[in-house]
Amino acid sequence: xxxxxxxxxxxxxxxxxxxxxxxxxxxxxxxxxxxxxxxxxxxxxxxxxxxxxxxxxxxxxxxxxxxxxxxxxxxxxxxxxxxxxxxxxxxxxxxxxxxxxxxxxxxxxxxxxxxxxxxxxxxxxxxxxxxxxxxxxxxxxxxxxxxxxxxxxxxxxxxxxxxxxxxxxxxxxxxxxxxxxxxxxxxxxxxxxxxxxxxxx
Amino acid sequence: xxxxxxxxxxxxxxxxxxxxxxxxxxxxxxxxxxxxxxxxxxxxxxxxxxxxxxxxxxxxxxxxxxxxxxxxxxxxxxxxxxxxxxxxxxxxxxxxxxxxxxxxxxxxxxxxxxxxxxxxxxxxxxxxxxxxxxxxxxxxxxxxxxxxxxxxxxxxxxxxxxxxxxxxxxxxxxxxxxxxxxxxxxxxxxxxxxxxxxxxxxxxxxxxxxxxxxxxxxxxxxxxxxxxxxxxxxxxxxxxxxxxxxxxxxxxxxxxxxxxxxxxxxxxxxxxxxxxxxxxxxxxxxxxxxxxxxxxxxxxxxxxxxxxxxxxxxxxxxxxxxxxxxxxxxxxxxxxxxxxxxxxxxxxxxxxxxxxxxxxxxxxxxxxxxxxxxxxxxxxxxxxxxxxxxxxxxxxxxxxxxxxxxxxxxxxxxxxxxxxxxxxxxxxxxxxxxxxxxxxxxxxxxxxxxxxxxxxxxxxxxxxxxxxxxxxxxxxxxxxxxxxxxxxxxxxxxxxxxxxxxxxxxxxxxxxxxxxxxxxxxxxxxxxxxxxxxxxxxxxxxxxxxxxxxxxxxxxxxxxxxxxxxxxxxxxxxxxxxxxxxxxxxxxxxxxxxxxxxxxxxxxxxxxxxxxxxxxxxxxxxxxxxxxxxxxxxxxxxxxxxxxxxxxxxxxxxxxxxxxxxxxxxxxxxxxxxxxxxxxxxxxxxxxxxxxxxxxxxxxxxxxxxxxxxxxxxxxxxxxxxxxxxxxxxxxxxxxxxxxxxxxxxxxxxxxxxxxxxxxxxxxxxxxxxxxxxxxxxx
Numbered sequence: 001x002x003x004x005x006x007x008x009x010x011x012x013x014x015x016x017x018x019x020x021x022x023x024x025x026x027x028x029x030x031x032x033x034x035x036x037x038x039x040x041x042x043x044x045x046x047x048x049x050x051x052x053x054x055x056x057x058x059x060x061x062x063x064x065x066x067x068x069x070x071x072x073x074x075x076x077x078x079x080x081x082x083x084x085x086x087x088x089x090x091x092x093x094x095x096x097x098x099x100x101x102x103x104x105x106x107x108x109x110x111x112x113x114x115x116x117x118x119x120x121x122x123x124x125x126x127x128x129x130x131x132x133x134x135x136x137x138x139x140x141x142x143x144x145x146x147x148x149x150x151x152x153x154x155x156x157x158x159x160x161x162x163x164x165x166x167x168x169x170x171x172x173x174x175x176x177x178x179x180x181x182x183x184x185x186x187x188x189x190x191x192x193x194x195x196x197x198x199x200x201x
Numbered sequence: 202x203x204x205x206x207x208x209x210x211x212x213x214x215x216x217x218x219x220x221x222x223x224x225x226x227x228x229x230x231x232x233x234x235x236x237x238x239x240x241x242x243x244x245x246x247x248x249x250x251x252x253x254x255x256x257x258x259x260x261x262x263x264x265x266x267x268x269x270x271x272x273x274x275x276x277x278x279x280x281x282x283x284x285x286x287x288x289x290x291x292x293x294x295x296x297x298x299x300x301x302x303x304x305x306x307x308x309x310x311x312x313x314x315x316x317x318x319x320x321x322x323x324x325x326x327x328x329x330x331x332x333x334x335x336x337x338x339x340x341x342x343x344x345x346x347x348x349x350x351x352x353x354x355x356x357x358x359x360x361x362x363x364x365x366x367x368x369x370x371x372x373x374x375x376x377x378x379x380x381x382x383x384x385x386x387x388x389x390x391x392x393x394x395x396x397x398x399x400x401x402x403x404x405x406x407x408x409x410x411x412x413x414x415x416x417x418x419x420x421x422x423x424x425x426x427x428x429x430x431x432x433x434x435x436x437x438x439x440x441x442x443x444x445x446x447x448x449x450x451x452x453x454x455x456x457x458x459x460x461x462x463x464x465x466x467x468x469x470x471x472x473x474x475x476x477x478x479x480x481x482x483x484x485x486x487x488x489x490x491x492x493x494x495x496x497x498x499x500x501x502x503x504x505x506x507x508x509x510x511x512x513x514x515x516x517x518x519x520x521x522x523x524x525x526x527x528x529x530x531x532x533x534x535x536x537x538x539x540x541x542x543x544x545x546x547x548x549x550x551x552x553x554x555x556x557x558x559x560x561x562x563x564x565x566x567x568x569x570x571x572x573x574x575x576x577x578x579x580x581x582x583x584x585x586x587x588x589x590x591x592x593x594x595x596x597x598x599x600x601x602x603x604x605x606x607x608x609x610x611x612x613x614x615x616x617x618x619x620x621x622x623x624x625x626x627x628x629x630x631x632x633x634x635x636x637x638x639x640x641x642x643x644x645x646x647x648x649x650x651x652x653x654x655x656x657x658x659x660x661x662x663x664x665x666x667x668x669x670x671x672x673x674x675x676x677x678x679x680x681x682x683x684x685x686x687x688x689x690x691x692x693x694x695x696x697x698x699x700x701x702x703x704x705x706x707x708x709x710x711x712x713x714x715x716x717x718x719x720x721x722x723x724x725x726x727x728x729x730x731x732x733x734x735x736x737x738x739x740x741x742x743x744x745x746x747x748x749x750x751x752x753x754x755x756x757x758x759x760x761x762x763x764x765x766x767x768x769x770x771x772x773x774x775x776x777x778x779x780x781x782x783x784x785x786x787x788x789x790x791x792x793x794x795x796x797x798x799x800x801x802x803x804x805x806x807x808x809x810x811x812x813x814x815x816x817x818x819x820x821x822x823x824x825x826x827x828x829x830x831x832x833x834x835x836x837x838x839x840x841x842x843x844x845x846x847x848x849x850x851x852x853x854x855x856x857x858x859x860x861x862x863x864x865x866x867x868x869x870x871x872x873x874x875x876x877x878x879x880x881x882x883x884x885x886x887x888x889x890x891x892x893x894x895x896x897x898x899x900x901x902x903x904x905x906x907x908x909x910x911x912x913x914x915x916x917x918x919x920x921x922x923x924x925x926x927x928x929x930x931x932x933x934x935x936x937x938x939x940x941x942x943x944x945x946x947x948x949x950x951x952x953x954x955x956x957x958x959x960x961x962x963x964x965x966x967x968x969x970x971x972x973x974x975x976x977x978x979x980x
Contacts, residue, residue, distance in 0.1 A: 098351040099273030117806070121322040124812055129271060131641030131873075140812070155814050159789050162820050165915035 097133070100126045104139055116147045134164035134174065141177050150185035157181060172201035246447070247454050253435065254459065259371050259470065259483075261594030261802065262364045265577055266357035267570075267601040268797075269318070269325075272332065272342055273352045277910070279337040282604045283311065289358045289603055290316075291495040301327045302499040309334045316496070318356035321598070321800045325354045337908065358603055359490075361567060361574045363581070363590045364480065372486040373594075374497055376466040382502060383485060384465055385543045386509035390534050392426040393541075396461055400427045400452035427452045430468045474508065475515040482515075492520065494560040502544065503552040507531040507559075520559045528557060571657035572634075572650030573601050576775070576795045579663075584808065585799075594802030599795050600639075605907065606647035609635040609876070610654035612903035617652050617880065620895060627889040633880040633899060634661035636778040640875040642812060643782055643791030648775075659883070662774045667864045667881060670768035670892065671729045672777055672857035673750070675784055675826060677766055678726050678734075680741050680749040682822040687949050688723040688829060689930045694733035699763055707764055709735050712858075712891075721927040723829040723943070727837030729856065731767055738766030752817040754779035754790050768857060777868055778877045784826060785853070785870040787915075788818035820917040821946040827853050827914055828944050830869075838893050839867065842901045850904070851912040856892035863887055865895030872910035876900055916944070923950040931955045 107122035123140045130136060137160025144153035157178040164170035175198035182191035270278075270286055287294075287304055295303045298314040305312040310333050317327030330353060333341045342350040362370055376384070388395045394402045406423030424432070431451045432444075455464060473481065474488035482491045488508050489497040500508075510530040511518050520527035532553050539549040577599055581590055589595065617631045637647040650660035659665070682688075694717035699707045709731045711717065716732055725733040738746060743761045750759060750770075759770060772780075775793065783790040791814045799807045830853035833839050838856045846852065854869020865880040865888055878896040881888060888895060916922075922942045926933040930951055933940045937957035954962045 097273070097275060099271070099275075102351040117809075118322065120811060121809075125271065125322070127812060128639070128642060128644070129273065131639065152811075152813060155789070155816060156812075158816055159786075159814055162787055162789075162917065163915060165917065 097130055100130050100133060100136065103129075104136065107139060107143065111143060111146060116143055119143045120147070132163050134160045134167060134170040136160075137163060138170065138174055138177055141174070141181065145177070145181045145184060150181055153181045154178060154185075168201040172198045175201070243450065243454075246451060247458075250435065250451060250454055251458060254455070254463075254467065259373065260592035261371055261373065262362035263581070263590045263593070263595040263597055264359055264372075265361045265363070265574060265597045265599060267360050267599060267603050269320070269357040270355040271352065272339060272350075272355065274339060274341050274349075276339040277337060277908075278339055278604075280309070280311070280334045283332075283334075283339075285604065285607070286355065286358070287313075290356060291490070291493075291499075293495070293499070298329060300499065302495060315353070316356050318354070319804055320354070321596075321798055321804055321806055325356070328353075357598065359567070360570050360599070360601060360603075363578060363595075370477075370480045370487055371470070371483050372490070373470050373484065374466075374486045376462055376469065378498060379469060379485070380498065380500065380505060382538070382543065383497075383505045383509065384469070386506055386534055386538055387426065387465070387468070387512075389537045389541050389543060390509050391429070391512060392424075395426050395465075398425055398427075398456075400454075400456035401425060401449055425452065426468050427455055427464055430464060430471060431455060433471050433473065434467065472512055473515060474511055475519065492559050501552075501555070502548055503531060503535065503555040504558060506534040506538065506552065507557065510534040520557050524557060527559075531557070568657070569603075569655055570601060570606060570648075571655065572648040572660045572662050573599070573606070573645070573795065575650070575657075575660045576645065576648060576663060580796055581799070595807065596800045596802070596804075598797045598799070600644035600646060600797055601648075601795070602637075602646040605637050605874075606649070606654070608906035609637050609647045609649050609903055612899050612906060613649055613654070613878075614652060616895075616899040616902050620880075620890065620898070624889045630882055630884070631880060631888075632661060632883055633878065633896075634665060634774045635879075635899065635903065636662050636774045636877045637903070638778055638782055638793060638875045639873060640782060640785035640870045641873065643786070643793050643814075644797075645775075645778075645793050645795045646874075648795075661879065664773060665879065665881075666771040666773050667866075667879060668768055668771050668859035669777055670857035670859040670864060670866060671731075672780075672855055672866050672868055673746075673765065673768040673770055674726055674729065674734055675830060675855055676749045676753055676780065677738050677741070677746050678722070678829060679753075679784070679818060679822060679826050680745045681722065681737055682825045682946075683749075683819060684741060684745070685949070686722055686737075687930075687945055687951075688721065688825055688943050689925055689927045689951070690722045691719045691930050692722055692725050692733035693736050694718055694720050694725065694730050695736070697732055697735050699739075701762055701764065703762075707762075709764075709767055719928075721930065723832055724837075724927065726829045726855075727832035727835075729833075729838050735763065735766050739763060749818075750780070752790070753783045754792075768859065774877045774879045777866070777879075778875065781868045781870060781875055781877060783817060784823065784830075785875050786814070787820055788816055788823040789814045790817045819919075819946075821919040824914060824917050824920050825944055825946065827912075830854060831912075834869070839869070839897055841893060842897060842904075845901045845905050847911075849911050850909070851914070852904075853912060854900070856897055858891040861887050862889075862891060865890060865892045867892055867896035867900045869900060870912065871904065872912045874904065874907055874909040876903055878903070919947050920944045921947055921950065925951060926955050926959075929955060929959075931961070933957070 103122045103126040107119040107126070110116070110118035110122060120140070120143050123136060123143055126133075126136050127140065137156050141153045141157040141160060144150075144156055157174050160174045161171055161178070164174060175194050179191045179194035179198060182188070182194055284306070291302065292313075293303045294306050296305065298305050298312045301314050301316040303314050310331065312329070312331050314329045315325070315327055318325050329345045330350060331343045332339060333343075342353055344350055364370060392398075392402070392405065394404055398405070402423070402425050405425060409423035428448055431448050435451060470484040470486070472485070473483055474485070475482040475491060477491060482488055485508060486497050488511070489495060489500055489504075492508065493500060493504055507520060507527060507530070510527070510533065511520075513530070517523070518527045518530045535544070535549055535552050538544045539546060544552070577597060578590075581597065585595070613633050613635050617633055621628045621631060632652055633649075634651070635647065635649040636645065638645050648662045650662040650664075651658060681690075694711070696716055697707075697709060701707050711731050712729070717728075717730055720728075720730060720733050722737075724730075725737070743763055743765055746765060747759045747761060755772065755776060757772075757776075759765065762769065779790075779793055782793060791812070794810050794812075796810050798809045801807055831851055833856070834842055834852040834854055839852070839854055842852060842854075843850075850871050852869050852871055854867060857866030857868070858864065859866075863881060863885050866878065868875075868877040870876070878899045880895040880899060922944050924933055924935045924937075924940050925931060925943050926937065926939055927941050927943065928939065932951050932954040934954075934957060935942070937955070956962050
């Protein structure tokens with residue numbers, strides 16, 4: 001029976017093996033988070049900026065999941081499997097973290113009272129809990145702007161934009177915040193530029 | 202005048218009466234002077250007394266706190282680590298959590314009655330809550346009524362104080378916050394007539410004399426609580442007649458001015474209760490922490506009785522050294538309390554049945570973080586006056602994470618022990634230091650400055666300036682990537698001999714002594730090749746590399762010698778951490794922060810140290826650098842770490858070894874932990890291992906204990922991945938041998954493509970290429 005294993009089946013088997021190898025974290029993969037692939041979390045209650053879900057799917061990655069073909073399997077004509085989202089893409093969409101939502105809500109209230117120092121403290125607590133969540137940077141940038149710390153506000157917004165890779169909605173909001181910061185700081189050319197960036201998303 | 206006349210007839214007795222008169226006059230004058238002096242003295246004494254009593258009575262040392270543990274569903278923490286946190290806070294594990302500071306321990310479930318804390322951001326209430334754990338994650342928090350809580354905060358662990366010269370440690374309590382039994386016990390034991398007398402008690406003195414006479418020796422003093430307070434408060438401890446003479450009028454004056462309650466409160470805060478090395482323990486609040494590791498409010502009857510009993514002789518009755526005596530003394534106090542009707546027979550019986558329950562000297566947390574306290578104090582001393590720090594009751598909130606610290610201290614100790622065992626005498630007297638930060642916020646989580654983390658001596662994390670060796674290379678490679686090099690740019694790894702500005706020759710070597718020929722850029726970094734790095738550095742120019750180092754956060758002056766390319770730059774572990782912090786945060790420099798906030802004793806904010814950042818490098822270039830630093834861990838000099846750590850951790854890091862192997866370094870980060878480890882000797886002698894043989898082991902062990910989050914890179918818009926043959930720096934197909942998907946800043950990827958057999962393909966040959974080229978327009 002063994003001898004009857006057709007070359008076709010063998011190729012298929014090897015193909016499956018290689019595929020499996022690609023799907024599990026290969027030692028040479030540089031994992032890049034691609035959050036646009038993930039379903040956006042439902043907008044948490046009480047946040048200033050709920051995630052707009054409509055356009056979150058439109059920016060699909062145009063490259064295959066980075067991978068490396070080990071030399072031993074060199075001649076196998078196997079298509080490179082995109083990594084399974086559930087396995088290699090951890091959840092970093094932090095909008096659902098209730099603690100962050102609560103803290104940002106408190107911060108918003110404090111800012112509403114004009115207590116920007118208090119707002120800053122609460123946003124920083126949120127930041128320590130979830131330091132890669134762009135919505136926290138969005139709010140921190142706004143608080144720093146309201147405190148008149150335009151240089152820091154700008155840097156916080158830029159960091160937020162960097163962390164919003166794959167989240168066009170946040171990118172757009174952060175660029176808009178940046179435009180506001182620059183306007184208030186008197187940098188009108190920079191503001192126009194930021195506004196144009198915001199329009200891109 | 203009339204006197205004179207009257208006395209005139211008696212002139213016959215002149216010599217005698219003259220002598221007598223002079224004496225009387227002298228005595229009269231003398232007593233007048235004495236009276237005046239005495240009154241002045243008394244008024245002065247009175248003023249002194251009042252000034253001290255009403256003004257700032259005590260110098261309160263600044264309190265330094267660890268970060269408060271934020272509890273929220275999803276918090277990664279094991280139940281064991283949580284237990285350590287509660288023990289650090291002195292929580293009592295009980296069957297029923299019915300008061301603040303107690304917890305019921307269950308499998309996957311903890312019922313907790315928190316104490317609450319007045320944070321500068323607002324106060325956290327004391328409340329009963331139930332925590333559920335799922336593996337090493339806190340899965341839910343519910344309140345007393347079963348409602349779920351989004352967030353709760355534990356009180357922060359007190360990690361140290363800043364003491365004045367006399368090393369008095371103190372914490373104040375108000376009379377109304379003290380368990381009523383404590384003042385009752387004081388009165389019962391020390392001064393039965395306290396509420397009746399006017400400062401001194403003749404009844405008390407008589408009673409004491411009677412007791413002493415009967416016993417035939419001195420067993421009881423007749424001092425009232427007021428007198429004792431005067432003694433402690435205003436007078437020096439020397440026993441002298443003058444002191445004794447001052448004590449009585451002062452006690453009476455004190456009673457005249459102040460109520461019994463005020464005097465009692467002062468007594469509670471002043472009394473001397475023991476000694477912790479150089480630190481004198483004054484007041485019951487401090488005493489409760491010192492002996493029982495818990496706040497005074499939470500102590501039980503037998504514990505309060507022990508402390509009341511200690512006053513008579515904190516050293517003689519020291520419960521740690523003389524448990525028997527202490528126990529007898531405590532039981533005597535309990536007996537007095539029962540006899541005088543303060544406690545019932547039932548309470549007495551259960552109290553005397555209790556063990557002493559004294560905790561080990563030096564709580565787990567006091568004195569456990571000398572290196573961290575050091576960095577905190579240095580920063581504070583730049584901004585505050587010393588006397589304000591050690592007397593105003595300032596509160597300092599830091600970012601220290603005791604759990605992370607314990608892991609760092611443990612990793613350093615166990616791995617240095619293991620190295621010593623492995624290399625024997627060649628690895629004796631090893632020392633080390635660890636800095637751990639949060640790579641996203643720049644907060645310093647732990648600092649270890651000695652192999653024995655509790656040793657408060659030379660702080661190597663701040664003060665050991667050592668050549669950083671190859672740890673400098675990421676700065677050089679970042680300069681290259683910013684200047685248009687790509688990860689697959691071909692570098693020349695060949696011998697080099699260069700005359701330095703000082704006339705000496707610089708002749709770097711690879712670790713194995715062999716030139717590697719042509720190597721792709723990322724590989725030169727991941728394998729830490731010296732020759733190709735030196736050539737690259739010479740091409741870039743030393744000024745460019747210095748500029749990058751300064752942008753990354755190095756503040757000291759850097760000598761512009763080519764030997765800098767291979768790490769002839771001495772930095773402390775904290776300075777190295779700053780460089781890697783900027784790299785880890787995608788090119789945003791964040792000043793490392795240990796202190797979050799400083800408040801005064803009344804919770805008013807004095808200063809805050811907010812999250813600050815500044816972008817110093819292009820996100821694309823840093824993304825590429827991360828790729829190469831991950832290759833260090835995947836396939837380069839640090840690959841041994843994946844024998845211990847999960848492969849999805851995506852560690853970025855770099856090993857470093859200085860000339861003649863005097864220093865062993867590793868700096869690296871995951872998603873939420875950045876750590877820099879230095880291993881070496883104080884006498885600067887050579888080590889039997891490299892960066893990967895020494896410091897990397899400590900780092901790996903630390904991360905094994907920490908179970909950190911993986912690093913997940915975010916691809917900047919300006920970066921695209923392409924399949925390349927890195928050795929030939931050409932595009933290729935994914936299925937070809939040795940093909941890698943490598944990130945390139947847009948527009949810098951190679952344009953020519955190889956077939957799997959290694960031949961150059963022409964553009965028109967493959968439809969796929971055309972499609973790729975077409976797609977490229979829309980990227």
